Amino acid sequence: MKLDFTYENPTKIYFGRTAMDGLKTELAKYGKTIMLAYGKGAIKKIGVYDQVLDICKSLGKTVVELSGVMPNPTYEKVMEGCRLVKENNVDLILAVGGGSVIDCAKAISVSTYCEGDAWQRYFTNFEPVDNKLVAVASILTMAGTGSEMNSGAVITNEDLKIKMGRVFDANVNPRFSILNPEYTFSVSKYQMLSGIFDMMSHLMEAYFAGDDNGTSSYIIEGLLRSIIDSTRVAVVNPEDYEARSNLMWCSSLAMNPLAGLGKAQDWEVHMIEHQLGAYTDCAHGMGLAAISIPYYRYVSQFGLDKFVRFAREVWHINEEGMTKEQLAKAGIDALEQFIKESGMVTRLRDLNATEEMLPLIANSTLLMGGYKQMTTQEILDILKKAY
Template identity: 50%
Template structure:
């Protein structure tokens, strides 16, 4: 491994069928006022909301709520939550839901006491929080984003046609996370499949960079192999606990900063996917599945040895005297077959991307340089056109 790095993750994660039993002990560590945030109401239908409220009441907490967090949390919703958190001077934000709800909670945690407009300062200008940061805890109901154990927060501004993620410092990471894979059984099939690909691509974004012999890459390969195996089971048997628990665990480790250690990391597929989300409001994981292969086919010649390794180490493509180029192409073909097996969206036109709004998506795309090749604006447009 080359270079220097510091690893820190303060999140205490409780995992398994009885993980929710640990909530009361976690709540005791924080002050009396709690902001509870969640999405569209599925946690009420499943009965999880009632269990959480009972735990909060038993812990003597005063609870205020911000429900209705959408799948792509907006700048306006962020401002609403920040106002509620500030006016009630809450001691903890408890997010119950998937990655969007947890992303939102972290956004509120840094926005409530930051002077000025949080969208402008924290997302558009990528500034650091200026006020106190409210602790966050989470109860995960959908695996995929890894938001339960990282400091990232993605917010969408429809008026400006932008979707921007800000990875804050370790002081924004949730203080605790409760991950019961059984809670993910209630997620719609479409969302489960989207989450699987989101996690897979999180690993790819960190894997496809650098040329040194890096321990992080070996860990990444193991995570990808596990996810591919478990996903094939889960799409056929969504309530298979073993498969869903492995998916949940992989999704957490895919983006809790561990496998980024010693890496430059890429993240361009996410920039492309978020740009599609900015103009269509489509499900995040599915935006990634439409642009990943066009992107990787374009950059593969610049990092062909790693792509060849990906083929043999993740998808068991036999070398059989193949050149690195042939192996690399076979690996992407195997990835394409797997994507069809788990049923993710392959064409961005199904998500609302059109030839007419491609220019807006190009404008919304942030071009990074951590991977094997820095895209040109023309190449961004080419990828979007190929994704249709």
């Protein structure tokens, strides 16, 4: 482990078919008013909404609802939530849904009692949060972001055409999260696959940087192999409990953020996709899938040994007779084949991107990079190859 780190994760996890049994115990620890945040109503179809209301009623809780949280939550929606929290003196925000709902809840938590413009202070200037927080908890219905077990939040400012992520201190983590893999069965194949590539991308962002041989790299390789194997099962049978439970737990482990400790990281693929999402409102994981192959083909020359290791340890490619360059290429080709065989998106044009958007996306992307510090022109070239 080459880099020093401090690690804290205060989220309590209830995992499995009986996970909801923990909700009553946990809600009893909080005050009278709960804000229930959710999306377009899918939680009503699978019965989770009624379960939550029944438990709240049994505890004498008052429930305030923030419905309609969108897949790429907007700052306007965050402000709507902030108003509800203040008006009703909310004690706990219970986010029920996927990562977008949980991200929105965290943004509401830090923004409600902020003095001044929360977007400017916390998502532009990255100032420390110095105001009262509202406790957050979650019930997960879609695996992918890992938001159920971390302090990150990604929010889109539609007026500015900026999608920005922020990792806050651990006190913004959900206090507890309920993870029942059966709740993910109702998610469409498209959204399941989007979440799967999101968790893979979280791991690859941490993997493809630095020259370490630390424990984190071994953890990442194992998680990637688990995701690949479980995806192949889940694509054929979306209700295979073991496969979906593996994917749900891999999602949490990929971004909690255990897997990236003690090593350099990249995150440029995410930075590009965030701005793609700001312009197209596309599914996050699908945007990552379309961008990753041309990005990794370009940067592999600057981090050749790690891409060789990726081919060897993740994809088990027979390297006999291959040069390092050929082996690295074979690993990226294997990733591309996995994307295609799973049914993930491979082209930006299939995500409502237009050629006219590409320079705008490149110009607004936060420049980062692991093996190569990117330039705006390099980002544009990658976008064109992904288009």
